[in-house]
Amino acid sequence: MAILYxxxxxxxxxxxxxxxxxxxxxxxxxxxxGYTPFVAGWGRxxxxxxxxxxxxxxxxxxxxxxxxxxxxxxIGKSFSAxxxxxxxxxxxxxxxxKDSCQGDSGGPLMLPQRDGTEFYYYQxxxxxxxxxxxxxxxxxxxxxxxxxxxWVKEKVSEPV
Numbered sequence: 371m372a373i374l375y376x377x378x379x380x381x382x383x384x385x386x387x388x389x390x391x392x393x394x395x396x397x398x399x400x401x402x403x404g405y406t407p408f409v410a411g412w413g414r415x416x417x418x419x420x421x422x423x424x425x426x427x428x429x430x431x432x433x434x435x436x437x438x439x440x441x442x443x444x445i446g447k448s449f450s451a452x453x454x455x456x457x458x459x460x461x462x463x464x465x466x467x468k469d470s471c472q473g474d475s476g477g478p479l480m481l482p483q484r485d486g487t488e489f490y491y492y493q494x495x496x497x498x499x500x501x502x503x504x505x506x507x508x509x510x511x512x513x514x515x516x517x518x519x520x521w522v523k524e525k526v527s528e529p530v
Contacts, residue, residue, distance in 0.1 A: 371496065371518045373525050389478060390492045392516045393523075397483070397492055399516070402432040402459060407481040407494055409461070409510075413473025417503035421473050428468050430461045433509055441507050457517045459495055462509030470510050471503035479512045 380386060392398045410427040414420065438460030442448040454460070461479065462469055470477065479495030495512030502508065 371513060371515075371521070373522065375530055389480065390490050391519055391522065392492050392494060393519060397481070397494070397516070398519065401434070402481070402494060403434050404432065405481060406431045407461070407479050408491075409470045409474070409477065409479050409495075409497060411470055411474030411477035411497065413475075413477075414471040414503060417471065417505075419471075430463060430468060430470075430510075432459055432461045433464070435460060438509055438511070441509065442501075445501065445508065447501055454511075457514055458498065459512050459514045460509040461495070461512060462500075463504075464507055464509070466506030466508075467504050469500065469504035470497045471500075475499070 382388065406429040408427050408429050410425060412422050412425060415422050415426065435454040435456075435458065439448055439454040442453070448454075459479075474497045477497045478493045479497065480491040481494045482489050482491050484490075493515050495515060498511045498513050500508060500510040
């Protein structure tokens with residue numbers, strides 16, 4: 371997780387908008403299992419392929435960390451108990467074919483939420499790592515933003 375300070379203000383418009391953080395319940399404490407947030411990025415469009423020329427996005431289902439741990443253990447890539455702790459979440463289509471890929475790391479995992487007639491996107495995850503791209507039974511691993519909200523609030527309140 372990182373915070374970047376920009377040298378100048380950003381002009382918001384229809385194409386450039388801030389994303390919301392999960393500051394309060396229920397988004398702050400939800401595990402999101404069964405939800406299908408959006409992931410977006412400019413990374414490769416397939417394993418070993420070229421980077422995208424157009425921003426890519428897709429919806430992928432969140433799976434439990436226990437299931438994720440089991441799938442990674444099955445392929446010999448489960449290294450420690452902390453690998454799938456509360457600081458991460460896993461998402462992917464178990465049949466394969468859809469996933470984030472190399473070059474997407476650091477990008478958002480976003481969940482739309484309605485407030486009256488408006489939709490707001492909340493960043494619930496950050497693309498972290500996976501094995502290959504879109505492989506069957508190998509979900510991607512995402513940093514869970516809610517675990518770092520207090521740190522973010524602390525850092526953005528400090529003088530620059």
